[in-house]
Amino acid sequence: MQIKLFNTVFFLWLAASVSQAQVLQPATFKHYVDYFNTMEQEPMVQAISNTEAWSWMQQNIPLFECPDKKMEEIYYFRWWTLRKHIKKTPQGFAFTEFLIQRSYADKYNLISSALGHHIYESRWLHNQQYLDDDLLTWYRGNGGKPLKKLRFYSSWNTDAIYNRYLVNGDTAFVKKIFPDLLADYQEWEVEKRYPGGLFWQYDVRDAMEETISGGRKEKNPRPSINGYMYGNAKALSGIARLTGDNAWQQLYEAKADTLKRLVQQELWNDKDHFFEVRKQPADTLANVMEEIGFIPWYFNMPDASYNNAWSRLMDKKHFNAPAGITTADRSHPGFRTHGCCKCEWDGAVWPFATAQTLTAMANLLNNYRQHVVTKKDYYMQLRKYALSQYAQGRPYIGEYMDENTGKWLTADERGRYYNHSTFNDLVITGLAGLRPRADDRIEVNPLLPAGTWDWFALDNVLYHGKIITIIWDRTGKKYRKGKGLSVWADGKLVKRSKRLTKITGLL
Template identity: 45%
Template structure:
């Protein structure tokens, strides 16, 4: 490493120090919570790397759970696993994991919605390598075609049961949802990119057309002009499942659901919306919308069926108002895309930092003696930060009451690297850095030991140059050599030698 050293690691990770040194970027900033949770989340990720007879996989739960598939894998969070793990220096973990999902006949790749092709493309933007995606291209196409056979509605949109989105018991219920349609849009574009790299131009054009059709349908059929939000469109086959659960409210087939939910931001995760839909983001800071001290909440608070935590013998996981790291991760990635790639005046870097700061503070558990320790679990109360799924499991005296400890169903390091510090992965030889840190918030930060396109990058900001003694302002180093700088926080474009993807 060029600037940061192993002594920066919290002492509790001394036993993993060697793994950290050889596998992850190091991060430093003045806020101890950000530093603590950054390394905590890498330690959680490390715990979930499991070696199997088929190679490495990444798990979601540490204990085996009955609804998981082979090797305790669950496809729901695979996109998060790949976005987070793309910054690892060791390729074999994710090479094996990706191959498992699209090649192993026993892998339940469509048991839950996921965005595996898009996430594989996002990874290639960091590594600079396309050998694996090209090797797996036909498998990715077969997976997409499987979704078309199983979940394509006559409208041209995809439908999904909320539970199979990993979003149980939503107010909107099941139907043509912003989730799966955005995922399929992202996957179609990724497949088109891989086809272009492979010189399979007919396949490229076919998947561009699929993506463009989904984009049109999402904007035409899932956008509520009155509510100014992307919503679920209930369908008969999907609502049948919802009604079997005796859930309220009972949505109406053919009418957009009567609730704004956090999933309405997922289209921006894939840069799907055209300009003109940004008003939806006004809800992120609205206390009657999604804003909460430990939020965002998964549904708008103003809705009469908003619910922050399970009651009595209800299911321990409810996407009806709780704070869910899975969803917060998607929202933060979508916000970063909005701030980087759209011209709008609805939200700013201050809003982004507030959500990231709240997310950071959510990842603690208060112990009986009042002390707080780093913690990630299933869902939290958006107003108190209590891990309510865990509380419910304990109240019900369930045998699996501790299953949520170190729950690997979200991202955090990726938000620090690509959002806050602002390393925007690209397919060309340009290193783009655009920190989403409000000016005046911190006097310094550093991201070191970042493996990017076969180079080792260091990105640091030092307001007066006295902290790291490498100069004032924002500076980028490649393999220890200064390659770009500016005196303040802002966007940098630096061209390095090397080959494009």
């Protein structure tokens, strides 16, 4: 039965992989990979070598073209880098976080802290066996049980798995793994939930060492883990709906509602207008704004009345630094004062957190009526994020950086090609605006500000079993597919608009 299922999945992928992009030619972008391959001697090779990289990318990735060649270059660099982290294990494929062996990793050098990022980014690969194998290794790779360190770090894995389903429509996989996800949530409740209902975490196990608000031994309720568990509960409710189990659906919807009420009641600081850590055992707010205060919007949790927190994002006194979004309030006395162990989360810029904040920001712009941030703000921060991914003039992604100079603070072999964030998912779902959903409608809402670019194209996107093409062509002369914004499925026009605005249509 397993062989039959694998063959079915493989041939579905093979059929998709030979589908043709509609307006972009893959060969146009090969020069990026040729250049990336010259940047190193490739000291470590996992499943796919540099020499195989371009062939793999042609078979697997959406294509993107825009007038901003730095943005375009980093897009292809991040796919080239992600490929480096695909590892063949006795259980199948898996995604590593570091290329070099880490002492605190689980089997096969796997680390769970950024698994949610791995899922969000890799859901756009045409061959989904990589992610299927990775997830089954994490949840069943220890003699049918989860790997021992699955819950070593806070995670939003279940939310990510459901959001992956919104892209590929693979109900069979989410139904298959549903019992594992239920058991995982229940273990989190046993291990990390206070009697009052909020979840707690050491800052180091939030993958955020040495924050201003917490400590390696402090059991504090944090906006991060509580946002994650809210997102996971909503996802479990959504998967239960697919299975037809009304009892599980209602139970986890209720759990999510309870968490939302508690976060808004217990973690909101009325003085700062921000979600903050609640210090224990004093049971008082930490009175420091940190970037994790934006995480609740990653899961569309807060009511609209809390949106004023986002006024801090673009304020240079608080989070808006020259090199990126800081992990703590720049005006706080503890800003960048006590980082240790090569892991400062007391203010330096981390791609891990930047990716979360930009995903949350895209949700705010798409799903809330608000006037706090704009598309221009989103584009400014996304472009700053893209430009930060360089070192000595060459594409580079590391662990964290100085907020003023943009200098990578761990530019060593450990942090090289750090697989700890997303970027391409932000381009696809934010900038180009493809908003995954469960039904047969396609929704596109580019967050590119009007008047910024005259054209861009996102092509060869495998979505709901079809190849999707999104084109913005102000004059119609670039791609010769008509003026304005248009969305295509398997080469057939779905919807068109003369302006850069939200459009929906039937697949």
